[in-house]
Amino acid sequence: MMFYHPVRVFFYNLEVTKMKCYNYNIKGQRYRQNIMIFWDVGKRIIMKRGVFMKNSVKRIVALACAVACCMPIIGGCGKQETASGEKITLKLWTKPSQDAKDYQIQIYNRKMAALREKFPNIIFEEGMRASGTDYRQEYDKALMAGTAPAFYTEFSYTDIPGRIANGTVADITKYVADWDLKKEGKVLDTFDDAISADGKWYAVPLKAYTMATLCNIKTIEAAGGNKEDLPKTWEEFAEFGQKATDLSIPRMGYSLIGMDWCAWPFTAWVWSAGGEMVKKNDDGTYKLTFNEEPGVDAAMFMNEMIWKYKMTQKDILLGYNDIVKNVINGSSCFSFLGISNLNQDKLDEYGLKIADFIDIPMPVKDESIERSALAGGEVITFNPTLTEEELKAAFEVVEYLYFSDERMQVDCDEIKEFGLTNVFIPGRVDWYDERLAANEGVTEEQIKALETMRENAKPEPYCDHWSDIKSQLVSPLQKIYLTEGITREEAKALLDECAEKLYSLYPDTFKK
Amino acid sequence: MKTEIKTEKKKNKVMLRQGVRKEVLGLMLLLPALASILLFKYFPIVLGVFETFFKMNIVKLPGEFIGFDNYIRAFTDKQFLGAFLHNAKAFCYSLCMNFWVPIVLAMLVDEARRGKTIFRLLYFIPACAPSIAMTVLWKFFWQPDYGLANYILSIFGIPGQMWLNSESWVYFCIYFPHLVISGGMNLVIYLAALQDVPGELYEAALVDGVGIFNRIRYITIPCIKHIIILMLTLSIINAFNLMENIMILTGGGPSNSTQTMLLYAYQQGVNSMDYSYAMTMTTIIFIVTMTLTVVFNKVTREKD
The missing domain is CATH 3.40.190.10 (Periplasmic binding protein-like II)
Structure with a gap:
């Protein structure tokens, strides 16, 4: 009798996992079908006590198959489905690190609250890049694993030509070409040559510095x-x-x-x-x-x-x-x-x-x-594996977070409120002077x-x-x-x- | 009589069944660990080797099939071959500077009649400190402008050296800290082996009037030979997988003089986004290390 308990517990857990997966509305219909087949087979083998007792190999095979089938399902539980017309899930890597100061956490919480209010149809999955790791390596790893954020804010503009060539950044021409702010000359254009190729756009500027x-x-x-x-x-x-x-x-x-x-x-x-x-x-x-x-x-x-x-x-x-x-x-x-x-x-x-x-x-x-200075800067790139719907939503979020008048004003207010120093040239270049003036220590x-x-x-x-x-x-x-x-x-x-x-x-x- | 035989047979059957049950249970208990090892250790390795035959595309894995191009490139890449020589050089330094010192120290500590525990403890404590933190501290020690090493030299009127910034000193500076960082651990291992050497052998040798060097040569070393071989094998593996220390201390410099194979692979992967080439190099490193280890073990076993 003793032997049956862990097996039954396992299949019970499997059932629970299966139910959870359904609740999470996971992707991958075929895994569900497979697990149902193995579930039935496994159940029959286990319940037919006599047969089971005589041939332990069957038990192991059934269990191994069930484990093998279960793994992708459990792994798949973390993924999000972007059902058309329904809520869209965007993964963000904007969470402050564990050693972040109180004011950084406060700013972040406010930002997320504003995002949720502005985009009630989007579920924001908050995350961050593991600290102390190479930003490029982490992003590529996440991209391979299918866990990369919807947009990424750490790449230097000099990284972009290489990334365009290897397809690790999404084509956002559709959104940039008709972007009113850009047409009005309000978007920083220092890196335009680096972030575009053959008439296509692959990133938007985040900030520049000298x-x-x-x-x-x-x-x-x-x-x-x-x-x-x-x-x-x-x-x-x-x-x-x-x-x-x-x-x-x-x-x-x-x-x-x-x-x-x-x-x-x-x-x-x-x-x-x-x-x-x-x-x-x-x-x-x-x-x-x-x-x-x-x-x-x-x-x-x-x-x-x-x-x-x-x-x-x-x-x-x-x-x-x-x-x-x-x-x-x-x-x-x-x-x-x-x-x-x-x-x-x-x-x-x-x-x-x-x-x-x-x-x-x-x-x-x-x-x-002529005395010169080097212009550095980071740009915002988009995950190339996003669906059209997700990419549109991600661009809207970026537009709001980094280019809207509302957020630019919030930035200036927070610089004043927390006595911060932020002398970067923002993507919204027309806000540069105002933001610079908000730096009271400068x-x-x-x-x-x-x-x-x-x-x-x-x-x-x-x-x-x-x-x-x-x-x-x-x-x-x-x-x-x-x-x-x-x-x-x-x-x-x-x-x-x-x-x-x-x-x-x-x-x-x-x-x- | 028949009933007895029957009972005996029944008993045997029950015992056999119980034995099988136990075995099955054992196997089942092993299964999660085995599955994890296969899934998280061997599967990525196999997948990595598979990727070496492709020009990897992160978004659409595995990418374009290129056959043995990456291997051909690696074997004709002067920088990679240079990095191999740096690994070999690192192994020689580790052998000359780090390998024998813990053996000698362990023998000395083993000979000590009093304070054995204190010696052992004193030497072992630094090994408990995080090696990365220790390495960073040593970087400051070797700093040529205001480092402690040059200060010590200046006390004796000796001109300061460039240490990590000098191609001739750099390997010494990398391996010297290992005497402290990993030496303690090695000393404890050797000491444990020495304590297993039967005392009667030494007593018999003393009676026969055998000198200390012959005692070491004919008794101590043969008795701890298996541990020496094991440690030497680990030294080979460590020397050919050298990266973290180099990354912290020199970043592969000065002038690539400490760029090891693994560091080069890392740089190719992360800086140049050439992941399949990086994986090709790590596969070659794996094969080289494996071959050296197997050959070394075979040679030593044959000698035995």
Whole structure:
């Protein structure tokens, strides 16, 4: 008798699961049919006690089959059906992380309440990306598993050409083409070339920011500098950096981003030497130009900052977060960052305010070169597996959340209410000034500086395989930076070798 | 008589039935675990290997069939072959720096008449700390500008080194912390093995006037050989699956000098979205590790 109990309990559970699945109105009719067949077979085998007792193999087979059939059903219970005309379910990854501050949770709850009120026909399945994981990897994993959110807000615009090519973002031309706000010029158009291809649209802008040289005013003043007279050329930059560096404090003139980030600021340094990373050929392919004279100049200047001027750390294995920390904690006067990279919670740890920092464009090799800044930004992409109905609903939600006057006003109010700093350029570009003005901690001087940065900002080259260029550049750049006394010829040879490798790896994208 | 035989037969039948029942019950209890392992461990591996023959399309799996193209690409990819050499180099370093130290320490601790527990505890405590946190701490230790390592050198008037930023020092800097991070655990394993060595053998050797080195050579090492082989096998596996530490300490730098096969595969998958190529590389890593382990075990068994 003992033996029957777990089996009966199992089938009872199966029945309950089956009922639950029906209640959840799950997809997959064939699984239901299969389970019914095995349910009947299993039941007969079990109930015919004599037969069952004689042949235990049958029991195992029946049980194994039932388990095998049950798994997809149980797995399927998490999925949502988008019945036509009925409520639509959209999965969101907007939930704040577990270590979120109270104000973040409050803002989120308000946002969700507003969404539910605005879209009573949509069920919002709230979720978040696991913290500490790579955003691209997590999204792709979720996409493969069928659990990706309806829209995603973390991709940089430079990721989009690659994603268009591999089909991991939905075509939203239908909605963008007839978008009144866009026609009226109210939507940020900085990334338009990157998020569209062949007349089709694949993303909408979320926010933009500028990065060049972030200055910690207190540290600069402590080093004998002053915010009215910040360096404009490489010569002035090196002179001040050298003077400011004192390892015993410790204080450095400049913090160099290393690890696999090092090709990112290199782009802006190449611009500041009067060059470009890539140039578009007439046939749509790209010529790699980072190995031309301005590129070599930029790489050599980095090397000199370490070895000749000794104004930066020798450790080229510092990542982005280390650098942000260095600027915030005052151990570095300048770094390749932007004021938008700072958040008040981190500044509070050091008793600093956003007003203690200012952005300046990149110092240039000589004054004839225009000082530039790098425009970064994130865009909103849509899940390519959504049905037409779901995609429409998702776009409406995005339009409301990130582009409606109502939400823009709420954003401004919340910035004021919680004393937040948000100097990003929003997707609704016409709200930029108003939102900037809502930042009470941001001074007039900083607003002017941000304006200058915006005027000088250039987007990163967003050609296909742009990430691969950056990955391939890490090795030669690290070699150049770390070799004391490297000659220009040697530096050029390393950059040439890297360019050759890229030409051979991606012949369809890069041509000389 | 007949009744007795019948009763005996009946008894046997009942016993047999009970035995079968027990076996079936055992099998059934194993079934959930077995199903989970098959479903969550082996099924993804098989699926991963299957994907290596495709140009993976995340949205429409498995994607376009490309046969052995990914394998051909991997075997002609200089960076991947370079990464293989880095793994081999890592194994050599682990062998030279980490492998023998716990054995020697375990022997010394085993010889100690007093304070054996304290030694064991002191060496084992760091092994309890989270290895990731320890690795991050060591990164600060090796920092060339204001790290503790250069400070210690400066006390003795020795010029500072670039440590993790130097291609010649980097492997030393990666493996030195392992003496602390994983050394304690290894020491405890060796110590447990040493305590299983029969004391009579040492007593007999002492009576025969055998010296300490010969005692180690002819008694200790042969007696703990099985553990040494096991640990060496694990070292091979670890060296060819090296990634987390490298990712934290160097990110594969400087100048790709520590880019291991797994790290390269990860970068290809995540940065370049080339998932099927990344899976091809991990499949090759699996085959390489498996082959090395099998060959090594076969060689050592034959010698036995």
